[in-house]
């Protein structure tokens with residue numbers, strides 16, 4: 001007899017109340033998050049984004065999430081003898097309803113200190129809708145479910161980095177303006193900004209990846225920096241969510257340094273924003289649990305297999321670039337066997353598994 005895999009005490013096979021329960025909790029939590037954003041916009045939403053939200057659509061989506069969360073929660077309780085997930089989701093919907101549900105009045109606006117709960121909700125929604133089905137249909141390791149070991153740790157990384165988006169963006173942009181204003185030349189900047197946008201975009205990809213390569217290699221080579229970057233390499237399962245396991249210090253320093261040449265060269269805002277969208281999707285995609293092969297294109301553009309080898313237990317210190325494998329070929333760090341690596345993570349598993357412990361670990365003696 002085939003033994004059922006279990007999680008939270010649930011039988012995880014289809015039709016046993018686990019999948020409906022997990023979706024119920026996810027949908028109700030997203031719905032409740034939306035209601036909280038309506039009620040406490042000053043505290044929980046990013047000021048720059050507030051004016052851009054189509055409010056009717058937002059309210060409709062919240063409504064949809066709460067109704068679906070409630071329905072699936074009830075279904076989960078009916079299907080399973082366990083009630084943890086089903087009742088939790090119903091509880092979340094009740095709290096959301098008490099706060100006014102999808103028709104909750106908008107709270108007072110003001111102040112600029114805010115957590116990016118809206119940014120977090122938006123990203124969970126879009127990325128999960130994109131990557132969860134992709135990884136189910138084209139899985140490289142089909143046995144590795146959505147809720148593989150370590151997924152909660154990665155979700156915590158994802159949550160905190162999105163909630164703190166305003167602080168991290170500020171810390172990314174300010175050092176360049178503070179320390180590298182001397183390197184700016186108005187004539188050079190004008191010449192660069194006058195080029196066609198698509199050309200600027202391609203130049204940004206090359207420039208940003210070159211500096212990202214250098215900073216990334218530094219994080220591997222300098223022991224004090226490696227402690228922070230080791231957190232990213234501690235993932236033993238690769239998927240879209242594993243991409244967010246990055247220590248805040250690693251994320252801020254890497255982005256701040258990679259941004260310096262873009263600031264000094266003075267690219268126009270449009271191509272820079274286009275690059276930010278591109279890099280956020282590409283950096284997630286290369287971690288995904290997908291078996292795609294790209295033939296000749298693999299030598300040109302960073303693919304999941306290329307970055308998966310960066311995360312391999314052995315050999316180490318290969319494939320530092322994100323977008324352009326050519327940079328690794330240039331500097332002798334390119335590694336691309338025909339197959340995907342067999343194991344991921346750091347030999348000896350030095351990094352603790354829980355989120356809070358990972359945050360503190362680089363600062364401790366034991367690291």
Ligand SMILES: [Zn+2]
Nearest residue numbers: 216220229310
């Ligand atoms: Zn690395």
Ligand SMILES: [Zn+2]
Nearest residue numbers: 232287307311
């Ligand atoms: Zn990675």
